Amino acid sequence: MIKPQDMKHAFVRAYVVLEKYISPAALAAIGIAFILLIELFVPPYIGMADNGDFYRILYSNGLYFDLPDYDSQRLGYFVRTYGIFQYYNENNAMLWSSQTVFVRLSLWISQVLGYNERFDIRIQASLYSLLYIGAVYLLVKAATWRASRRMGYGIAAAAVFVFGDIAYVMYFNSFYSESIMLITLMYLFSAAMLLYQRQYNDYVLLFLFGASALILTTCKQQNAPIGLIIGLVAILFVFLRRERIFRLFASLQAVILILTAIGTYVLIPEEFVNINKYHAMTRGVLMTADNSEEALAFFGIDEQFSVLRGATYYDFLSPIPVDSEEMEKQFLDKYDFVSIARYYLSHPDSAGKIFETAARNAFYNRTKLGNYEKSAGKPFGTLTHAFAGYSYLKEKLVPKTSGFVVIWMVTIAGLYSPSFYRAVKARSLRRALRLPVILMMAASGLCAMAVAVIGAGDADLSKHEFLFVVVFDLVTFWVIADCLCRRLWGANVEQGDSHE
Amino acid sequence: MNRGTGIKAWLFSVICLCVLVFAMVPAPVSAQEESKQANVLLVYDSLGLGTSAAGNVEALQRLLLSFGVKVTAIAADEYDSGMAQADPNHKLITVCNTDDLCGGITHIQYAGDWLHIGPVPPERIQERLGLQTKTIARQSLKLMVEGISQDVFMERVTRISEGKGQAFGRMVTANDHIEAPLGLVADGNAYVPYFEPGNVSEMAIAYVLKEWLGAEGSGQAHLLIRGITPFVDLDRLEDLSKQLYEAGIPFLVSVSTLFNNMDSPAMKRYTDALHTVQSYNGGILVEVPTPVSDRQDLEDMKAQMDHFLNQLFEAGIAPLGMTGEVRKAEENTMREAGFAFSDTIVLLPNEKASSPEQDAVQPFPSSPYSMLGEDLLQVSHENKIWPVFPLDVVVTFNWFESEDKQEETVQKLVSSWLPFADFKSGSHNLASSLHKAESLHGALLLDGQPADLQEQAVSAEDAVPVPPAQAEGIDRLFSVQSRVLIVIIVTTLMLFAVFLVIGYRMYKRKYYNSGGSL
Numbered sequence A: 001m002i003k004p005q006d007m008k009h010a011f012v013r014a015y016v017v018l019e020k021y022i023s024p025a026a027l028a029a030i031g032i033a034f035i036l037l038i039e040l041f042v043p044p045y046i047g048m049a050d051n052g053d054f055y056r057i058l059y060s061n062g063l064y065f066d067l068p069d070y071d072s073q074r075l076g077y078f079v080r081t082y083g084i085f086q087y088y089n090e091n092n093a094m095l096w097s098s099q100t101v102f103v104r105l106s107l108w109i110s111q112v113l114g115y116n117e118r119f120d121i122r123i124q125a126s127l128y129s130l131l132y133i134g135a136v137y138l139l140v141k142a143a144t145w146r147a148s149r150r151m152g153y154g155i156a157a158a159a160v161f162v163f164g165d166i167a168y169v170m171y172f173n174s175f176y177s178e179s180i181m182l183i184t185l186m187y188l189f190s191a192a193m194l195l196y197q198r199q200y201n202d203y204v205l206l207f208l209f210g211a212s213a214l215i216l217t218t219c220k221q222q223n224a225p226i227g228l229i230i231g232l233v234a235i236l237f238v239f240l241r242r243e244r245i246f247r248l249f250a251s252l253q254a255v256i257l258i259l260t261a262i263g264t265y266v267l268i269p270e271e272f273v274n275i276n277k278y279h280a281m282t283r284g285v286l287m288t289a290d291n292s293e294e295a296l297a298f299f300g301i302d303e304q305f306s307v308l309r310g311a312t313y314y315d316f317l318s319p320i321p322v323d324s325e326e327m328e329k330q331f332l333d334k335y336d337f338v339s340i341a342r343y344y345l346s347h348p349d350s351a352g353k354i355f356e357t358a359a360r361n362a363f364y365n366r367t368k369l370g371n372y373e374k375s376a377g378k379p380f381g382t383l384t385h386a387f388a389g390y391s392y393l394k395e396k397l398v399p400k401t402s403g404f405v406v407i408w409m410v411t412i413a414g415l416y417s418p419s420f421y422r423a424v425k426a427r428s429l430r431r432a433l434r435l436p437v438i439l440m441m442a443a444s445g446l447c448a449m450a451v452a453v454i455g456a457g458d459a460d461l462s463k464h465e466f467l468f469v470v471v472f473d474l475v476t477f478w479v480i481a482d483c484l485c486r487r488l489w490g491a492n493v494e495q496g497d498s499h500e
Numbered sequence B: 001m002n003r004g005t006g007i008k009a010w011l012f013s014v015i016c017l018c019v020l021v022f023a024m025v026p027a028p029v030s031a032q033e034e035s036k037q038a039n040v041l042l043v044y045d046s047l048g049l050g051t052s053a054a055g056n057v058e059a060l061q062r063l064l065l066s067f068g069v070k071v072t073a074i075a076a077d078e079y080d081s082g083m084a085q086a087d088p089n090h091k092l093i094t095v096c097n098t099d100d101l102c103g104g105i106t107h108i109q110y111a112g113d114w115l116h117i118g119p120v121p122p123e124r125i126q127e128r129l130g131l132q133t134k135t136i137a138r139q140s141l142k143l144m145v146e147g148i149s150q151d152v153f154m155e156r157v158t159r160i161s162e163g164k165g166q167a168f169g170r171m172v173t174a175n176d177h178i179e180a181p182l183g184l185v186a187d188g189n190a191y192v193p194y195f196e197p198g199n200v201s202e203m204a205i206a207y208v209l210k211e212w213l214g215a216e217g218s219g220q221a222h223l224l225i226r227g228i229t230p231f232v233d234l235d236r237l238e239d240l241s242k243q244l245y246e247a248g249i250p251f252l253v254s255v256s257t258l259f260n261n262m263d264s265p266a267m268k269r270y271t272d273a274l275h276t277v278q279s280y281n282g283g284i285l286v287e288v289p290t291p292v293s294d295r296q297d298l299e300d301m302k303a304q305m306d307h308f309l310n311q312l313f314e315a316g317i318a319p320l321g322m323t324g325e326v327r328k329a330e331e332n333t334m335r336e337a338g339f340a341f342s343d344t345i346v347l348l349p350n351e352k353a354s355s356p357e358q359d360a361v362q363p364f365p366s367s368p369y370s371m372l373g374e375d376l377l378q379v380s381h382e383n384k385i386w387p388v389f390p391l392d393v394v395v396t397f398n399w400f401e402s403e404d405k406q407e408e409t410v411q412k413l414v415s416s417w418l419p420f421a422d423f424k425s426g427s428h429n430l431a432s433s434l435h436k437a438e439s440l441h442g443a444l445l446l447d448g449q450p451a452d453l454q455e456q457a458v459s460a461e462d463a464v465p466v467p468p469a470q471a472e473g474i475d476r477l478f479s480v481q482s483r484v485l486i487v488i489i490v491t492t493l494m495l496f497a498v499f500l501v502i503g504y505r506m507y508k509r510k511y512y513n514s515g516g517s518l
Helices: A004-021 A024-041 A054-059 A099-112 A121-143 A149-163 A166-173 A178-197 A202-219 A221-239 A244-267 A274-288 A292-299 A303-308 A325-330 A337-346 A348-361 A389-397 A402-425 A434-456 A466-484 A491-499 B003-024 B029-036 B056-066 B123-129 B200-213 B234-246 B265-279 B298-314 B332-337 B403-416 B473-513
Strands: A081-084 A118-120 B039-044 B070-075 B090-095 B113-117 B132-145 B148-162 B166-173 B179-186 B189-192 B221-228 B251-255 B282-287 B321-325 B345-348 B369-372 B393-398 B428-431 B436-440 B443-446
Touching (some): A024 A121, A024 A149, A024 A166, A099 A121, A118 A121, A121 A178, A149 A466, A166 A389, A178 A434, A221 A244, A221 A434, A274 A348, A292 A303, A337 A348, A337 A434, A348 A434, B039 B056, B056 B070, B056 B200, B056 B345, B113 B123, B132 B200, B148 B200, B179 B200, B189 B200, B234 B251, B234 B282, B234 B403, B265 B298, B282 B298, B298 B332, B321 B428, B345 B369
Parallel strands (some): B039 B090, B113 B189, B221 B393, B251 B282, B282 B321, B369 B393
Antiparallel strands (some): A081 A118, B132 B166
16 A cells, blocks of 8 residues: 555655756647647547638639538538549649648658558648647746746646647647638747747747748738738847847848738738628628628628618528629629728727627637538537637637727736836846737737627637637736746846846 | 128229229329320530530520420440430430540430431431431531521531431531531431520521420520629619510519518618619519538528528519529539529529539429520521520520610610510429429419518618617727726726836935935
């Protein structure tokens, strides 16, 4: 029989070993790797059902739906395997996206491994998993900077709890670009904070920041405004060091980021997908307008279309098919992203309502898309509840109002303002970097929220507001870590700097 | 004989008499009809997609259903020898659309009534009809039936050069003026060398089928305007109704359903327009919608359809039937949730070509055959006289894209002399959970009362006020409260930051002033 003292000794020994050989960042990386392994690579595999968007990325990259009953599995079941075109692929790139790089790389790995006819999405999931483990490692490395070992492990455990949540990792077994947004946003934030902390080589971190920003901006057209925000903050990096070569690299990077954002923005009108466009009007403008017929008149649309108020693209029955020529000519062709944005700007009441709706949905991490394969024997659209503790808590505890979003932003800005003020006064740009990075993240989140509601109304908001969800989690996690490690006011940093 | 024996004998004779009476009383009508109902097995080699024959199998299916026949359509490679039963109620139609694929059909052994369509007639048909055929290629032909004719150019077609039986229609070669029948029928055997939907051969095969099936009576033509949705130009729809009314053309419109925002002014305008259509002697048919997927509960669809029909009834509109693609008639669930409201169904061609289901499709009590108006107006007719149609026909036009097109079509209809009949002169019924519409001998009844055929006087805007900018009492109060709170919190936080900085500076100054010792 094991005695209590023996157990205590065993724990102590284990802790000593842990402390000696495994850093908090490594512990978090191991924890995340464990969750990824269980959820994505051990049956029943967890993934996400197709909402109808997959075909755009699949067909242009040499993959196709090879299941005869694929259509019936859409929205409800995760599909693990896809066919690989064996002949010339005549499908032009339907979507210009950095996601293509990852899909093609996964496809190449699949073919190198000998899987030439069928593509198993787990290959892509393993690629994303490796990148994600690295991202979590860097994040925790930055978050536990100058923290005690014990505190560091606590933060690492919190990181595993938050970022190992199924709401995040399930995206890896799907063709949604959200998985890339999650990974790149985490690298971007970590790189910026590590630059601020001067933990690694500045050139390496600058490159990591730039590459992440570039991929993030181009992975989804809606990210263009976010790219612009990041590009503006990237200008600050030019003044981090005095070396000419560093300034040259940093300037070049900022210019490329801004140009990329503008380039991506230019592509938006052409790729404003009909599903989202439909929802932008029926679930956005029409639902928030006091008089939907007047709202339609703003866009020059026949007032009869007010009967579509609240309709969704996936409605079981519709007066006319949503993909019909009539709908295209009389309704969808009459407006675009810009005209909807203009409408909200000129109708503050509607804008307020839609922002309230956006805020209400901004804290739901989960989507309604099924997580299991059909072969798992679960009913259509079943969601997994394993490793979903954080999503559940967040959904229950966070106040879902626009007021909370504003308070959260102001609080964050307020908390970092004193240290920023001191850093500016001390003419230390590096120490002043933290507030702009935090604000960059918050502004990106808000921007994503606005783009989501302007671009698709209140439909599928938990997916469209994904970037805000990640930003909220990353920044809140960071603030709590700063509080726990007493870095909030920057004294710790100054102390550290004086030692260097 | 004692008394007991007498009673027994009396009882015995009463029972015998009863048995005799029961044996002689005819079986219930429905059961009798069921046993007499013709079943047709339709075997095709291919759907001929991408060729001019595309759609002929589907058109046959619709024609047979319009003749009240139960149809089972099956591809030749799925055919099993036991499928075609040789009894008086079972018949076989074989369709050969591609010469190379006809092998599976020509080898069928069948002793019952048999109609073959296309080249390569089976041996039995050849024998019974004494058939001799020839193939002609790249020729202009004149197709004629019952006084209507049309010139067509054929890449390749089979011509009957010899045969016996009742002939239907003629095909005449333009070069050498050789005549051949478009169809032959004799003793349950029939042969049609050519059938493509959209030209005179479509009408010819209707006559052949009527004879071959032994159908009786004749049909009338009705005009149907399809694609009336809440989004069409409703003023133009009212103008069209007026134009047709003034031209003396009774007509039908097929209207799409609406399931949301039923109380909106837009819905009111829609029902007002339909009421106006009705007031100009227009009949209303309701189009069964196409669900976006088959996963949802069809009970839900039935309830939504019922709700929409009730809305129409309450607006004084009396719909008389349903319309829908023929593939919907193949699905029991769609029949139940969509078509079951009425006994009159107009089956329309499928929007997208699809293989017919293998299950037998039951006919509807009344199902006029739909033909495209654009095709029918292309044919020439002698002395402006149209033949008597072999079955009830609905001549369909899609909603016109422009006013010019509408004007042009109305003019064509008027000058065509096509005699359109009033749909209300037939017996049609449609019932929702709350109301019932019926027509008989030209009268339109709504819940047993004559329907109101006067134009609606009240405009949609007057009837349903557009909701004004709502003074959302409590909501607005909370909204104001929320904004005030946000301003207070923001101001406090900013003050907090300012005090923090001031405090820090004071502390630092104090520290410096004290010379480093506190």
